[in-house]
Amino acid sequence: MKIERIKTDLLIIGGGTAGCYAAITAAQNELQDAAGSKGANLKILIVEKANIKRSGCLAAGVNALNAYITEGHTPKDYVEYAKKDADGIVREDLLYSISEKFNDVTAHLEKLGLVILKDKDGKYVTRGNRNIKINGENIKPILANAVKKLPNVTVLNHVNIFDFSVHNNKIDGAYGFGIENDTFYAIEADAVIIATGGAAGLYRPNNPGFSRHKMWYPPFNTGAGYAMGIRHGAEMTTFEMRFIALRCKDTIAPTGTLAQGVGAKQVNSLGEVYETKYGISTSERVYGTVAENLEGRGPCYLRTIGISAEQEESLLKAYLNMAPSQTIRWLENETPSKANVEIEGTEPYIVGGHTASGYWVDTKRATTIEGLYAAGDVAGGCPQKYVTGALAEGEIAAKSAVEYIKASSALRLAQGPDARFKVAEPAEATIKDAEIARHFAEIESYLSQKNSLYTTEQLEEAMQFVMDEYAGGITTGYGYTEKQLNIAKEKIDEIESLTDKLSATDLQEVMYIYELKERLTVCKSVIAHLATRHETRWHSFAENLDYPEKDNIHWRKYVNSRLVNGEIKTFTRELTAEGQKNYEHQH
Amino acid sequence: MSINIDPNICIGCGRCHDVCPGTLIKINEQKKAYIKYPKDCWGCTSCIKECPVHAIQFFLGEDIGGKGSKVHTEKVNGLIRWIVEFPDGSVKHIDIDPKESNKY
CATH class of the missing domain: 3.50.50.60 (FAD/NAD(P)-binding domain)
Incomplete structure (x- = not known):
């Protein structure tokens, strides 16, 4: 090297x-x-x-721009929407700063070559209040x-x-x-x-076998940025607000296109529309599906039976532009006008x-x-x-x-x-030779170590099983208790201690070792955050079985964390005030 | 899901290797591309879109209900043509005009 x-x-x-x-x-x-x-x-x-x-994230393309200020709306409307969906735990100042730029960056993207659908007056064609229609296959x-x-x-x-x-x-x-x-x-x-x-692959995925990487979020996003920051003491926020996507079963293809595009409702196995019962925020859509299954009314579907031939043709194309496996699925089985599309929640991601x-x-x-x-x-x-x-x-x-x-x-x-x-070190170099040698030696040790008892893949699977069973994965319907989280922490620490002995034959395998270590660091942060928020504000995303209710008196706060002496320490911070555009966070 | 690279068609240009977001595709000593980590494929189809000779097809894993169909794309008269070959030998084409946006 x-x-x-x-x-x-x-x-x-x-x-x-x-x-x-x-x-x-x-x-x-x-x-x-x-x-x-x-x-x-x-x-x-x-x-x-x-x-x-x-x-x-956009390797395969994207089929709509979901954050746009459409005519008659303002950035404030978008902030309100995001705030409502997260039940208040957002930074309004940060949301304002992006919402005010949505339309400018979209115009720039169009100038760079993105195809955006326009009506005869040259205006973008919208999908709902916040979305515009594009052909984003080649956005990257x-x-x-x-x-x-x-x-x-x-x-x-x-x-x-x-x-x-x-x-x-x-x-x-x-x-x-x-x-x-x-x-x-x-x-x-x-x-x-x-x-x-963000980070995928922390939890056991929907399809842990051959198709383990057929997931919503890019499996190559391993939380490297989070982990490097955590290890150097950066303050982090809201790792307990996990993201779980509601997806088409097996292919893990998006459902928004079906729900918003052709107005498909969520129905249980009895054909009852259940989404109204649980609410339609992102987490409530997932939670309702989990609850219907637990109560014996599964499987759940998006009701597409009866859509027109023209709608079906457009759906087949729309999915080819973003999640081609779903189109293949339809072609290999029944098309959406003839069969409802089964849905499921994914494993939790940090994103x-x-x-x-x-x-x-x-x-x-x-x-x-x-x-x-x-x-x-x-x-x-x-x-x-x-x-x-x-x-x-x-x-x-x-x-x-x-x-x-x-x-x-x-x-x-x-x-x-x-x-x-003024410093004596060679010229103005900020990175010293000794630091390079230390990092270099670490990589070399993975390449030279032989006869490791475990492989990186085995430890990754062990981590995913621990998170699944003890930190609220698919297996437990996303719920967890403090006792389970304690076990998760202990086991993640154990797995982490085994990583130093791993061996690699080339630098790609060394990367897999670092990715595993990154995920383990993120897991520890997720566990610490989940254990801190003593309420259930977002069903499924943070389903705390010890505290199954929302607690607005104590928990309208951010949960933040920092690594102190090797341990993730959590603490809370006050929310931004209504309409606040600048929140001076203390460093 | 994963991909299948036909070594008889592959010309070893390396474009699939370059774009795979997981760097999962390698070139062997015979100058043919192969997927070294098939279980790690995300199914993004970037490689299929890059391949100039249509040597790469993707398929759904049996564990997610795959039934053996193989899919690739070709550019035909400025359109992106998706070609699905079913196990019974039948073929379906879906043409997409890249200048047109999604309807949904």
Whole structure:
């Protein structure tokens, strides 16, 4: 393994939707501001563990933009909707900051090449109050092409970042390795944007066998960004608000297109519409389905029987554009006009783009680690982001990071050239040789260790079984008790202690070891958060069987956490006030 | 679900390997692409869209009710044509105009 040192101004970890848009924003910001202290020479580096052309949540495409301010509505309406869906536990300031940008980023995306359906007057065709219709099959290639055209952006594909470099709570770079080129990377940066997405694969999935990765959320999103932040003491929020999607059985394809597109209602095996009984928020739709099954009225379906031939044809195409397996399923069996579509809840995910788990950030998307900004699913407090929200956060984080870089370089210049060289270490390197050696040695140990008793895959499955049975997975109908969570914590600690002995034959397998360790770190945070919130505010998402009722007196609060002496410590913070647009979070 | 790469058709261009979001596809010594980790496939079909010679098809795993149909896409006159080959030998085409948005 060779070692490569890289120096950049802005490092973006994760080249998904938020990461690509952050690069586009930062580069354009620079070009428009060529007279700035760094001129148009700001060096931007995206590091992506796959390839930005098809990485992240939108690899397969997306069939609608679900967060848009349609005519007659305002950003406030969107904030209210998201707030209601999360039953109050949101950061209004963060929601305002993205809602005000939805339409601008959409217009930009159209300019970049996204097909958006328009009526004869040239207006976007809407689906409900917040959605517009697109052909988003190629949304990632569109973003990747836009990135490729930027002269000051470099992309490192197939490089996995596994640790931040943080000194005195200030980030100055990151460590990674190329899974295909046998290279260790030590990257120094003035500012870092973390955009690695959320975490799938913590819980035993719906189909744990051959189709274990046929899941809603990308199985390659392992919570790396969360884990790296947690280990370096970043404050995190709302990990107890898990996300569980209501999906088409087996294929785990989306149900929103059926519910909103053709108006399909949720019905039980008796044909009764049950959604009205439990409510129609995201978590209530899942909960109702679980409850109907437990009470002996399963399986549950979306009622599609009787839709027109034209509707059916459109559905087959819509699913080919986002979840082709469902179309195949229909073609191999009965089509939706002839048979209702069976539905089920997925395993729980941790994902800040749908629910509110993630980094505790301010409106600039600054985390509690200086110089580290978060965007997209990794950033907390701001649910219902969807694609446009991820773009908006990418933009906000990029502008903040560029501003930070300029301010710190201006400060360095003001201090005179000598100020940078006062330290005895080689020149101005922030990452020291000894730190590189330590990280390098860790990777080498996985590659050289032989005869490990367990494989990474075995430990991953063990973790998923523990989370499923003791931390509210599919098996228990998403419910858990404090006693179960205690067992989960103990067992996750045990599994974690076994990871040091794992062995790998190449760097891809080393990546799998790091991914397992990332997931274990996130699991510990999820368990600690679930154990803290003594109420059931969101059915299924956090179904606390010791406290089955909502408790507005004590729990209209954020549950936050930090790693202190190796343990995740949770605490609460007060909610943003009604309509509050700026919540000064203490660092 | 997973994919099936036909080594007799594959030209070893490596484009599927480049785009797989899980980096699950590798190129063997015979310069043919193969999926090294079939159970880890997400089913995003990125590789199928990239393959210039239509060597890659996807199928549903038996554990999620797959019945052996194989699917791939081809570009025909600016349209994306999805081609489903059923186990009985019959074939269905669904053409999608990439310039048209989804109806739902």
